[in-house]
Amino acid sequence: MGAAAKQQPSSTPVFSQSATTELQLEALTRRLWLSRGCATRRVLPAVCVAAALAAAFVVLSAGGGSPNGMPASLFFDDAQGSEDIPPSNLTAEHLLDGLLTAEFSYRSCRSRYEFDGYHKKSSHKPSPYLIAKLRKQEALQKRCGPGTAAHKKALQRLESGEGAAADVEEDNCRYLVNISFRGLGNRMLAIASAFLYAVLTERVLLVDGGKDVADLFCEPFSGATWLLPPAGQRSPLRHLDDYGMESKESLGNMLQSGAVVASADGNVSWSSPRPPPYVYLHLAGGYGYHDKLFYCGTHQRLLRGVPWLLMRTDSYLVPGLFLTSSFLGDLETMFPEKDATFYHLGRYLFHPTNAVWHAVTSYYRSNLAGADRRVGIQIRVFQEKQPPQQILDQLLSCVRDEKLLPEIAATNDTSSRAVLVTSLNSWYSDRIRGEYGDRVTGGVHQPSHEGRQRSGDPAHDMRALSEMYLLSMCDVLVTSGLSTFGYVAQGLGGLHPWVMARAPSWDKWTEDQAAPDPPCQRALSVEPCFHSPSYYDCAARRDVDLDKLVPYIRRCVDVSWGIKLVNESSSQW
Ligand code: GDP
Numbered sequence: 362m363g364a365a366a367k368q369q370p371s372s373t374p375v376f377s378q379s380a381t382t383e384l385q386l387e388a389l390t391r392r393l394w395l396s397r398g399c400a401t402r403r404v405l406p407a408v409c410v411a412a413a414l415a416a417a418f419v420v421l422s423a424g425g426g427s428p429n430g431m432p433a434s435l436f437f438d439d440a441q442g443s444e445d446i447p448p449s450n451l452t453a454e455h456l457l458d459g460l461l462t463a464e465f466s467y468r469s470c471r472s473r474y475e476f477d478g479y480h481k482k483s484s485h486k487p488s489p490y491l492i493a494k495l496r497k498q499e500a501l502q503k504r505c506g507p508g509t510a511a512h513k514k515a516l517q518r519l520e521s522g523e524g525a526a527a528d529v530e531e532d533n534c535r536y537l538v539n540i541s542f543r544g545l546g547n548r549m550l551a552i553a554s555a556f557l558y559a560v561l562t563e564r565v566l567l568v569d570g571g572k573d574v575a576d577l578f579c580e581p582f583s584g585a586t587w588l589l590p591p592a593g594q595r596s597p598l599r600h601l602d603d604y605g606m607e608s609k610e611s612l613g614n615m616l617q618s619g620a621v622v623a624s625a626d627g628n629v630s631w632s633s634p635r636p637p638p639y640v641y642l643h644l645a646g647g648y649g650y651h652d653k654l655f656y657c658g659t660h661q662r663l664l665r666g667v668p669w670l671l672m673r674t675d676s677y678l679v680p681g682l683f684l685t686s687s688f689l690g691d692l693e694t695m696f697p698e699k700d701a702t703f704y705h706l707g708r709y710l711f712h713p714t715n716a717v718w719h720a721v722t723s724y725y726r727s728n729l730a731g732a733d734r735r736v737g738i739q740i741r742v743f744q745e746k747q748p749p750q751q752i753l754d755q756l757l758s759c760v761r762d763e764k765l766l767p768e769i770a771a772t773n774d775t776s777s778r779a780v781l782v783t784s785l786n787s788w789y790s791d792r793i794r795g796e797y798g799d800r801v802t803g804g805v806h807q808p809s810h811e812g813r814q815r816s817g818d819p820a821h822d823m824r825a826l827s828e829m830y831l832l833s834m835c836d837v838l839v840t841s842g843l844s845t846f847g848y849v850a851q852g853l854g855g856l857h858p859w860v861m862a863r864a865p866s867w868d869k870w871t872e873d874q875a876a877p878d879p880p881c882q883r884a885l886s887v888e889p890c891f892h893s894p895s896y897y898d899c900a901a902r903r904d905v906d907l908d909k910l911v912p913y914i915r916r917c918v919d920v921s922w923g924i925k926l927v928n929e930s931s932s933q934w
Pocket of ligand 1: 543544545546547548740741783784785809811813814815816821822824825826828843844845846847
């Protein structure tokens with residue numbers, strides 16, 4: 362089966378990606394932007410009209426142009442495009458300076474090669490070592506992924522409960538299953554983290570595809586699927602959602618149950634003759650001391666012989682991997698610019714399906730492309746009881762203090778700005794339009810207002826993904842602290858956002874709470890924040906201040922207990 366055929370989703374697809382024609386995409390886009398909110402709400406007619414216009418625009422422009430004013434047909438000839446022939450006219454920019462290969466046909470996944478045209482030019486190139494590691498990973502995914510004899514054999518062993526085979530090193534097909542949960546931003550950060558861990562440990566990455574992954578993303582590896590196939594009756598992969606902190610197969614519990622023996626010099630080994638068939642890695646917020654030993658080199662050596670690892674996380678673990686002694690050398694060579702890690706990983710891995718990409722690009726062209734400067738504002742509210750007016754005041758103070766929008770209508774100002782607001786609620790964009798509408802000539806736009814989070818609903822997640830990409834196409838970003846939705850947008854776009862402090866939902870909101878001062882702060886880097894790091898120093902055998910260990914890890918401005926990768930030198934974004 363060819364790569365294009367393999368890209369069929371395992372679940373019932375909302376949109377089938379490869380066979381869609383321009384007109385079908387058009388209809389799907391209209392459904393995507395209009396099916397919720399606009400159809401049911403009387404408020405925000407302008408947004409609904411804008412979305413409808415976005416749809417109409419695409420029909421009229423019949424293929425449209427690239428945002429830099431060049432007709433798309435200069436790069437790709439849709440009419441002549443073939444499913445199986447890679448476009449011969451791809452440039453280094455289309456391939457993100459070697460991050461991507463030309464092995465996919467343009468039609469099967471347009472976002473792959475069009476991403477560059479919609480984002481600001483980058484001076485942050487992937488290192489040759491990263492590129493070599495990616496090619497090696499692709500070969501591994503092809504050799505050991507679903508559909509191969511090696512995968513079949515590994516599955517049989519897993520289902521029969523056998524420990525690692527004696528020839529596991531010979532086969533060298535070991536697997537990492539990403540169990541995704543929570544919202545889409547969390548899921549994307551978790552997948553990016555799992556992917557990097559898979560590359561570092563030479564494992565095949567498989568994602569829990571039952572949750573609309575195939576509706577959202579194209580396959581990233583040519584000739585192989587990253588979607589976990591449906592599991593057999595007796596497979597430990599069958600009920601992935603049931604794994605949690607209490608699972609006896611978790612690393613933390615195995616370390617305490619006698620499955621692992623520790624020697625006097627601190628080394629650890631399995632007490633059984635062979636490593637277990639699988640280990641569950643519980644790396645979600647609130648995890649305990651033993652699970653956090655995952656970040657120790659000795660425990661990484663222990664895990665190396667385990668054929669299957671099942672990982673549950675909602676976080677961006679990458680700064681933690683940089684703190685793991687066994688990975689440091691590889692990571693430093695892969696990412697000489699540490700603060701470009703997610704930037705490269707995200708651009709390599711995530712390619713919205715044609716349906717999502719069509720919604721993104723048509724909305725962009727209709728509403729944002731005409732402006733000289735695009736200001737993206739992401740409003741995420743974690744405290745339901747907090748009055749919206751307080752959040753709006755904080756946002757407006759931030760915009761004013763940082764001079765992100767014109768305060769007076771300047772007659773001699775020829776540069777135009779457009780504002781993109783993303784939020785579950787339309788109230789904020791209405792107020793921003795009321796405040797700035799006459800001064801922002803490019804308009805204030807909000808693609809959707811979903812009302813509430815409905816993660817796992819494909820159409821809802823497709824809108825969320827579209828909006829992350831639209832935010833990433835802006836020139837300036839204001840984001841809500843703590844939100845992984847904003848992290849993904851800033852990381853993909855290579856944007857240093859202005860971050861508004863946000864209290865997490867587990868903090869009690871009280872009326873007398875003072876407004877955050879300053880209302881927003883510049884993020885230290887474009888990297889996502891790792892919300893749940895381990896403070897344990899494996900060599901020193903005690904907790905340490907992670908802020909002081911290496912120059913490229915700092916605490917996040919929005920999450921005092923979180924850490925992030927920052928720039929050591931003075932490279933500009
Ligand atoms: P986080 O909870 O802010 O860290 O971000 P997540 O993306 O993990 O989860 C929030 C989810 O709520 C998103 O994935 C969407 O499903 C939904 N959501 C939140 N804000 C927005 C928004 O501005 N636009 C859309 N379309 N959905 C949103």
